[in-house]
Amino acid sequence: MISKSKIKLIASLSQKKFRDETGLFIAEGTKLVTDLAPSFQCFLLIATPPWLSENMDIKADEIIEADIDELKKISNQKSPQGVLAVFRQPTYTYNPLELNHKLSLALDDVQDPGNLGTILRIADWFGITDVFCSEYTADAFSPKTVQATMGALARVKVHTVNLNEFLQSCAGKLPIYGTFMDGENIYSKTLTQHGMIVMGNEGNGISPSIEKLVTEKLLIPNYPAGQVTSESLNVGVATALVCGEFRRRT
Amino acid sequence: MISKSKIKLIASLSQKKFRDETGLFIAEGTKLVTDLAPSFQCFLLIATPPWLSENMDIKADEIIEADIDELKKISNQKSPQGVLAVFRQPTYTYNPLELNHKLSLALDDVQDPGNLGTILRIADWFGITDVFCSEYTADAFSPKTVQATMGALARVKVHTVNLNEFLQSCAGKLPIYGTFMDGENIYSKTLTQHGMIVMGNEGNGISPSIEKLVTEKLLIPNYPAGQVTSESLNVGVATALVCGEFRRRT
Numbered sequence: 477m478i479s480k481s482k483i484k485l486i487a488s489l490s491q492k493k494f495r496d497e498t499g500l501f502i503a504e505g506t507k508l509v510t511d512l513a514p515s516f517q518c519f520l521l522i523a524t525p526p527w528l529s530e531n532m533d534i535k536a537d538e539i540i541e542a543d544i545d546e547l548k549k550i551s552n553q554k555s556p557q558g559v560l561a562v563f564r565q566p567t568y569t570y571n572p573l574e575l576n577h578k579l580s581l582a583l584d585d586v587q588d589p590g591n592l593g594t595i596l597r598i599a600d601w602f603g604i605t606d607v608f609c610s611e612y613t614a615d616a617f618s619p620k621t622v623q624a625t626m627g628a629l630a631r632v633k634v635h636t637v638n639l640n641e642f643l644q645s646c647a648g649k650l651p652i653y654g655t656f657m658d659g660e661n662i663y664s665k666t667l668t669q670h671g672m673i674v675m676g677n678e679g680n681g682i683s684p685s686i687e688k689l690v691t692e693k694l695l696i697p698n699y700p701a702g703q704v705t706s707e708s709l710n711v712g713v714a715t716a717l718v719c720g721e722f723r724r725r726t
Numbered sequence: 727m728i729s730k731s732k733i734k735l736i737a738s739l740s741q742k743k744f745r746d747e748t749g750l751f752i753a754e755g756t757k758l759v760t761d762l763a764p765s766f767q768c769f770l771l772i773a774t775p776p777w778l779s780e781n782m783d784i785k786a787d788e789i790i791e792a793d794i795d796e797l798k799k800i801s802n803q804k805s806p807q808g809v810l811a812v813f814r815q816p817t818y819t820y821n822p823l824e825l826n827h828k829l830s831l832a833l834d835d836v837q838d839p840g841n842l843g844t845i846l847r848i849a850d851w852f853g854i855t856d857v858f859c860s861e862y863t864a865d866a867f868s869p870k871t872v873q874a875t876m877g878a879l880a881r882v883k884v885h886t887v888n889l890n891e892f893l894q895s896c897a898g899k900l901p902i903y904g905t906f907m908d909g910e911n912i913y914s915k916t917l918t919q920h921g922m923i924v925m926g927n928e929g930n931g932i933s934p935s936i937e938k939l940v941t942e943k944l945l946i947p948n949y950p951a952g953q954v955t956s957e958s959l960n961v962g963v964a965t966a967l968v969c970g971e972f973r974r975r976t
Contacts, residue, residue, distance in 0.1 A: 590840075598963060600956045603949040628956050663974045699853040699973040706850045706878045709966070713848060716963040717970045723949040724913045724971075 478522060478542055478550065485520075486550045486562065492615050499565045501617035505557045510534065511627030516563040522547065527558035536561070552619045565617055568633040570606055576650050577670050579604055579722055584639055584686050585612040585677040586711055592616060593624020594712035595675065600628035602719040607632055608672075610639035643689040646672055652691045654682050655714055659693035662721050669726060675715050681708075694718065728772060728792055728800065735770075736800045736812065742865050749815045751867035755807045760784065761877030762813055770812040772797065777808035786811070802869045815867055818883040820856055826900050827920050829854055829972055834889055834936045835862040835927040836961055842866060843874020844962035845925065850878035852969040857882055858922075860889035893939040896922055902941045904932050905964055909943035912971050919976060925965050931958075944968065 488494035489502050500519055503512050506527070513534055521536035524544055528534075547556040581604055586592050592614040599607050614621060616634040625632075643652060651671040655662075674690060676682035682690065696717050698705045709717070738744035739752050750769055753762050756777070763784055771786035774794055778784075797806040831854055836842050842864040849857050857866075864871060866884040875882075893902060901921040905912075924940060926932035932940065946967050948955050959967070 594960055594963065597956045597960065601948045601959055603953055603955070626956055626958075631955065696970075697973075698851045699976065703853055705853070705881065706847045706876055708876075709851055710844055710847065710962070712960070712963060713844060713966040716959070716966050720946075720967045720970065721974075723947075726949065 478540055478546055482520065482522075482540070483550055486560070489562065490552065490619060492618065495565070495615065495617055500562050501565055501622060502552070502560065502562055502619050503622050504551060504553050504560045504619075505623070506531070506559060508623065508627055509559050509561045512561070512563055512630050515630040516566060518561050519564055520562040521559070522550070522561075523559040531559075553623075566633075568635055570633070570635060572645065572649075575606070575646065575670075575672070578606075579670060579719075580606040580608065580672050581715070581719075582608040582639060582643065582652075582672050582674045583610060583613045584674055584682050585610050585680075586675060587612070587614055587678055589614040589618045589620035590624050591678065591710070591712050593621040593626075593628075595715050596621070596625045596632050596634065597628045598712065598716050598719055599632045600625075602723050604719065605631070605633055606635065608635050608637050608639065608642055611636060640685055640689070643672065643674070643686065647689060647691075652689055653694055653718070654687065654690035654692075655696055655718060656682070656687070656690075656693045657695065659695035661697050662694045662718065663697065665692070665694060667722050667725055669722070673715075673718055673722070675711055675718075678711055728790055728796055732770070732772075732790070733800055736810070739812065740802065740869060742868065745815070745865065745867055750812050751815055751872060752802070752810065752812055752869050753872050754801060754803050754810045754869075755873070756781070756809060758873065758877055759809050759811045762811070762880050765880040766813040766816060768811050769814055771809070772800070772811070773809040781809075803873075816883075818885055820883070820885060822895065822899075825856070825896065825920075825922070828856075829920060829969075830856045830858065830922050831965070831969075832858040832889060832893065832902075832922050832924045833860060833863045834924055834932050835860050835930075836925060837862070837864055837928055839864045839868045839870035840874050841928065841960070841962045843871040843876075845965050846871070846875045846882050846884070847878045848962065848966050848969055849882045850875075852973050854969065855881070855883060856885065858885050858887050858889065858892055861886060890935055890939070893922065893924070893936065897939060897941075902939055903944055903968070904937065904940035904942075905946055905968060906932070906937070906940075906943045907945065909945035911947050912944040912968065913947065915942070915944065917972050917975055919972070923965075923968055923972070925961055925968075928961055
C-alpha cells in the first residue's frame with residue numbers, strides 16, 4: 477500500500493522544481509533500476525512482491541510492496557514493469573586539470589529530454605565520463621531523460637554549469653570543438669584525444685557567444701557533397717558521428 | 727471554416743488503418759509542408775490567411791482558410807504553426823538491378839516512429855535513396871514519423887516488403903551488412919560502396935531468420951574496448967555511425 481504522501485511525492489518529481497528542492501529523481505523498470513542502484517542511494521523502492529523476490533539483493537532506505545495496479549497509478553510508463561525507484565541525485569565535482577587529458581562533452585541548450593538521454597548513452601558508449609550542460613539544457617534527472625539514458629547515468633557525470641564561464645576557463649588549455657556548416661571536414665581534420673566537444677541547441681545550433689570560444693570548427697559532410705538533403709542532423713545523431721570519429725582514430 | 731467531415735478525416739489519419747484505406751497522410755508546419763509539397767500531391771491544405779499570403783505558390787487540390795484556434799483543434803502538435811496539409815502517399819517501385827550499384831537500408835521491425843523518422847533523415851543526409859521496411863516496421867506515414875523526418879520523406883523512397891523474401895532476392899548479388907555484438911570492427915573491415923545495410927529492432931536486434939541472410943557482420947566498437955558501458959546504442963545512432971563510416975570511405 478502506497479501512502480498518499482508518497483504518491484504526492486512521486487507525482488511531484490515530474491517537475492524540475494520539486495526535483496531540485498528534494499534532490500531526488502525517479503527511475504522505472506528492472507534494467508534501469510538495477511543499473512542505477514549500485515551508483516545512487518535509493519531513497520524509496522516500490523515494487524511488486526515477485527519483483528522483490530527476484531531482486532533480493534537490492535538496497536533501499538525504504539521498500540514498499542505494491543501490486544501492479546498501484547504501480548500503474550504512480551508510473552510514467554505505459555506498461556510499468558513491476559518496479560519504480562526514487563534515487564538521490566548525485567553531486568559531482570570535477571578536476572579542471574583532468575579535463576586537459578580526456579575528451580568531454582559540453583551541451584549548449586540541448587532542449588529535448590529524449591535527445592539529452594540519447595547523448596548521455598552515446599557518451600557512455602564512447603567512454604566520455606563528463607558532460608557539461610548549460611543552464612538551459614534539459615534536466616538530466618527528468619523522468620524522460622533518465623529512461624532514455626538506459627542506465628548510462630550510472631557512469632556518466634552530468635555537471636550543470638554556466639557554459640560561457642566554463643568554456644572560458646578551458647580556453648587555452650584544451651581544444652574546444654564544435655560542428656558548423658562552415659567547419660572543416662571532420663574526416664580529414666586532425667583530431668586530438670583530449671578536448672571539449674560542444675553540441676548545440678536543436679533549432680539554433682551553437683549560440684554566437686559560445687561559437688566565439690570554439691577553437692576547432694568541424695563539419696560533418698553529407699553525401700554526395702553538394703546534394704540537397706535534410707538541412708541538419710538530429711543533435712543526438714551528430715553527437716554520435718563526432719564522438720565516433722574521435723574514437724575511431726585511437 | 728473546416729467542415730465536420732474534414733475534421734473527422736484528419737483525425738482518422740492518425741490511424742494506420744485509415745491511412746492505408748485512403749492513401750493519405752498528414753504533415754504540419756511551414757518547413758515540412760513546403761519541403762513535401764513539390765514531391766507529393768497535396769490533397770487538402772488548411773492554413774491561416776497570413777500563412778497563405780506568405781506561401782502563395784503552394785499548390786493543393788483544396789485549400790481551406792482557418793484561424794489558429796481551428797488549427798489547434800485538428801493539430802497533433804503542441805503549438806501549430808499555421809498550416810496542416812493532407813498529402814497522397816506515393817507508390818514507389820524499384821529496379822533490383824540498380825540496387826546492385828548503390829547503398830540501401832533495410833529495417834527489420836524498427837518499431838518506434840521517432841526512430842524511423844530519424845533513420846530516414848540519416849538516409850537522406852548520407853545519400854541513401856531507398857529504405858526497405860519489414861511489415862512490422864513503424865509506418866513511415868504516421869504523423870510522428872513524418873514530423874521526425876524533417877522533410878527527408880521528399881527524397882527517400884520507403885518500400886514496405888516481406889524482408890525475408892526481399893533479402894533472399896538480394897542474396898549473391900550484393901553484400902548484406904548488419905551490426906552484431908560478434909561482428910568485425912567496422913573501422914577496420916573492408917566496406918563496399920554498394921550493398922544493403924540491415925538495422926534491427928530496438929529490443930531484439932536483427933531477427934534470427936534475417937541474420938542468416940547477412941553476409942557481412944559488423945561491430946561498432948565502444949571505447950575503451952572492453953569497458954562496461956551501455957549495452958547497446960539507440961538504433962538511430964547505430965544507423966548514423968554505420969552509414970557515416972561507409973560514406974567516410976568514399
